[in-house]
Amino acid sequence: MSDSPASARAEEIKGLFAQYVVPTYGRFDLVMERGEGRELWDVDGKRYLDLGSGIAVCSLGHSNPELADVISEQARSLVHCSNLYYYETQGRLAQRIVEGISPGKVFFCNSGAEANETLYKLARKVGSEEGRFEIITASDSFHGRTLAGIAATGQEKVKKGFEPLMPGFKQVAFNDLAAVEAAISPGTVAVLIEGVQGEGGIHAASPEYLLGLRKLCDERNLLLLWDGVQCGHFRTGRFQSFQRILEGVEGGEAFLPDAIAMAKSLGGGFPMGAVWIRQAHADVLGPGSHGTTFGGTPLACAVAHKILDVVERDSLADHAREIGTLLKTELERIAGDYPQAIKAVRGLGLMIGFELNPGLAAFAGESPASIQFVNRLHYAGLLTIPSGAAVVRLLPPLNLTEAEAREGLAVIGTEIRKITL
Numbered sequence: 354m355s356d357s358p359a360s361a362r363a364e365e366i367k368g369l370f371a372q373y374v375v376p377t378y379g380r381f382d383l384v385m386e387r388g389e390g391r392e393l394w395d396v397d398g399k400r401y402l403d404l405g406s407g408i409a410v411c412s413l414g415h416s417n418p419e420l421a422d423v424i425s426e427q428a429r430s431l432v433h434c435s436n437l438y439y440y441e442t443q444g445r446l447a448q449r450i451v452e453g454i455s456p457g458k459v460f461f462c463n464s465g466a467e468a469n470e471t472l473y474k475l476a477r478k479v480g481s482e483e484g485r486f487e488i489i490t491a492s493d494s495f496h497g498r499t500l501a502g503i504a505a506t507g508q509e510k511v512k513k514g515f516e517p518l519m520p521g522f523k524q525v526a527f528n529d530l531a532a533v534e535a536a537i538s539p540g541t542v543a544v545l546i547e548g549v550q551g552e553g554g555i556h557a558a559s560p561e562y563l564l565g566l567r568k569l570c571d572e573r574n575l576l577l578l579w580d581g582v583q584c585g586h587f588r589t590g591r592f593q594s595f596q597r598i599l600e601g602v603e604g605g606e607a608f609l610p611d612a613i614a615m616a617k618s619l620g621g622g623f624p625m626g627a628v629w630i631r632q633a634h635a636d637v638l639g640p641g642s643h644g645t646t647f648g649g650t651p652l653a654c655a656v657a658h659k660i661l662d663v664v665e666r667d668s669l670a671d672h673a674r675e676i677g678t679l680l681k682t683e684l685e686r687i688a689g690d691y692p693q694a695i696k697a698v699r700g701l702g703l704m705i706g707f708e709l710n711p712g713l714a715a716f717a718g719e720s721p722a723s724i725q726f727v728n729r730l731h732y733a734g735l736l737t738i739p740s741g742a743a744v745v746r747l748l749p750p751l752n753l754t755e756a757e758a759r760e761g762l763a764v765i766g767t768e769i770r771k772i773t774l
């Protein structure tokens with residue numbers, strides 16, 4: 354069945370998109386129907402092992418029965434009542450997020466772009482009396498698709514055609530402390546980085562960079578803002594990626610950003626975002642200054658609570674670290690066997706990228722090497738995600754089993770061998 358030409362049903366569904374859906378996404382030629390655990394099936398019944406989790410979202414895999422139960426139970430009690438009122442689930446979830454980071458407060462929203470928007474507004478509010486509003490971000494970063502988000506993002510392709518860009522953002526090289534220092538002006542109020550750049554090809558911030566940035570921001574009275582939308586929520590083996598990056602590093606325990614944006618895995622597929630703000634600035638965004646209708650609904654918060662319960666009960670942070678180490682070690686072995694195909698393997702925990710050699714004859718043709726290889730893997734029944742033109746990303750559910758990890762590695766190994774023939 355898997356080798357059969359696209360079915361009439363798949364063609365019909367794609368036709369609906371061609372006619373009725375705004376074509377903002379470059380979609381792969383797959384029509385999905387259902388998922389279970391780490392597996393997805395398309396409309397023709399072909400099965401895929403999912404090492405992408407819908408771009409680092411489905412942290413507990415697909416159709417998780419515990420999430421399904423909590424969604425239906427909460428839906429029978431209270432789905433939404435607005436932020437005009439208090440309710441327990443949001444308060445308790447904020448408490449758990451604070452306990453996972455450090456004293457502060459949490460704002461709830463619905464997406465990563467919105468969480469980052471909260472960071473920009475926090476920074477502008479902090480700097481408003483002194484007329485400071487500029488935020489320094491990194492080249493190859495990704496911060497979302499709102500107008501401010503594309504101004505913050507360090508990639509030209511997201512900005513093109515949407516000028517004039519929102520003023521107040523400036524990009525400098527990632528992991529380069531001197532570049533940040535040189536970019537600071539009297540109008541600068543904050544620095545924003547991802548702990549591990551996801552869309553930019555899986556590049557982790559170095560410990561020296563993080564400690565240096567914290568010191569620089571303290572000296573120059575700047576906020577250090579953290580986009581943990583993709584790299585957060587236990588993906589690296591700790592709740593937030595700086596906790597992992599700075600593990601065992603002298604002075605690392607004291608490191609804290611001033612605010613952290615979260616989304617993606619937070620709701621495990623249920624749309625949700627959040628921002629943790631350090632105690633010193635936790636009341637800057639006062640009544641009437643910011644908000645969103647759907648932020649932190651009882652339903653969204655119940656789902657997020659259940660994910661935290663399962664992560665704790667099943668020690669999924671440690672599991673992510675162990676399976677991540679297995680994946681990375683084995684990918685490095687494949688890269689060692691086929692150095693002409695794989696230039697580098699990078700990442701932490703279950704956020705891993707391997708960089709292909711786009712010069713390989715197998716990649717002759719129009720589309721980028723990453724897309725071509727991801728398509729090959731699709732054909733072989735494996736879902737991964739391209740990151741830029743040459744990197745393939747693995748962002749599997751946190752509960753990926755060792756057997757599944759080995760299955761994915763075997764497919765990648767086979768396909769890597771084929772492109773070198």
Ligand SMILES: *Cc1c(COP(=O)(O)O)cnc(C)c1O
Nearest residue numbers: 464465466495496497551582583
């Ligand atoms: C996905 C992503 C965003 C944007 O999140 P949306 O939910 O798509 O708005 C922002 N920052 C990073 C690092 C991301 O990976």
